[in-house]
Amino acid sequence: MDKAYLRPQVFSTPLILNFMKTLRYFCFILIVPALLVVSCSHRARTVKEVMDHAIAKLYQTKDFAQLSNLDYNQVMALFSKDEKEALATQHWSFDVNQPVMVSVMRSAKQTVVPFWLTEKGFHKTNLTMKNEQTVYEVWQKSFDAGHVGLGVDGFDQELGMHYFVSVAHLNGEDQLTISNFFPKNQFVGVLDNGAFTYHDWDELVLTEVPDEMKGQKLLTTTRGRTADSHLIDAFRSTKYPSSAIPDQVHLSWSSDPSTSMDIQWRTDTTVSSGELNYREKGVREEQTIKADRIRLEDRMLANDRYINHFSAQLYNLQPGTTYEYVIGKTDDWSSANSFTTSSTDNSFSFLWFGDTHFSPKFGEILHLSYEKHPDAAFYSIVGDLVSDGLFRNQWDDLFEYSRGVFDRIPLMAVPGNHDNRAGLGAQLYRDQFSYPLNDPEGVPTEQTYSFTYKNALFLMIDATSPMEPQTPWIEKQLAESKATWKVAMFHFPPYNWEEPYLDIQKAWVPLFDKYHVDLVFSGHIHYYMRSKPMKAGKVVGSYNDGTAYAISIAIPTQNHEIIPEPYAEVRSTTGPFYQYVKIDGNHLSFQTYDNQNKLFDSFEITKPGK
Ligand SMILES: [Fe+2]
């Protein structure tokens, strides 16, 4: 029997139609949002969301000692089944257009095999390959055409040798296409001896790649991605946590040094706004300026995860004038700090340091230099200010050791490889310093910039970022500058005893020669070297014809054997040192002091009068 005949005939047809319409309307109103809620709750959570949730749970339930002693089993117990699925499939993913063999190359140094490799059916082969740091096991699994999802690198490495991936087609007929990558901007290379696997260390290349794997599509990564899931030995604390009282006050310029000043500080997150009072010294009339606020997070900093960072930019100041400033509204100017804007003559001095690595010994030599040379217009550090740029506790140390100097004299720095670490970027560096925004495209803002102080151009270059986009920018800055003196500062020294940077010699040194850069200051190799005048890679007769390349170190170093450098005028393997450069019109003097304020090296340049 047709079921329609069983329908009870209670409503007339128009009534039924109206009822059905109303029902449909309510269904739309009620069911669609419900479906959305259901689908949202089933939306796969990202690895970041899963890790944020786990870390929030840890902070609620464990003290610092317990956080510091987390073991693997405790970590695994943090995650639900769905969360484990996200950790197993959403760290690295892509689509393939045909069946493939996916190989995961895992460093044998990693103590615990990532849980998802075995759980998701990868098997360990007898194949291995190497770089100069480690041997990689090769784990493989075949996938059908469609989506491939891979998991986190593990929970116990801060900056380890993250696994990398190769993909090979299984049928050999069609062109293998890999698309829809997460993370985006995936580089696809060719697996072979000599191939690099980490973008943050592209000199580290593969050796002993098995013949049967050569030519496969190689998916590269950065070592820093291990930090995404780091939980074991991962929590830190700071000796100098923030409070409601502003601290870490420091100065820099993002604009003209004769008419502006940038002043920055931090507080805890109970302080939601910041302002600064300033006045010309000796003048009662004062001005108030509101500061910009950003919240900084270091997720693993157990006792001070969030801080508020404030930045106030003072403009329209008078050249050659001393100003007093106080953070917050006050009638009490006795605690005011002061600074002096650049005057209109062509006489000034500055100090620069090699790597400081947040050492208290740097703090000592910094204060020593300040006592001897209070006239310095600014200070500079040529990179590696700290040892891990994303660990805020290290910056807290650095600011503590430099207290009483950088709140009076601006710090104009460039990042080193330790500040911009393992492909993770230099976010804390950028957030905490305020520098000119005249950077080249293709480099993060404020990591490369230039400024002119009186008759000198300073090229502050981030040598840890790609060189190519910076090269035309360097040329433009040099070509357009009318400054008498030209100084370049960047972390990697083109000439040094240990690891000469041939790419810098090739790309930037010809520009330094063409536009006659007087001084090039670098760090990274922890020793002291000041070159003879150099042009086109050769020693020339005078600093009027060639450039002085100098490397310095601001922390103690061990004396050790180094090979000869024929171009070196002065060298030392034991630090620390600081450098005092004084410019007076056409005359420049360069002095290097040790940590007893004893003169260690000096030279002078006088440019022919115009
Ligand atoms: Fe370095």
Ligand SMILES: [Fe+2]
């Ligand atoms: Fe260093």
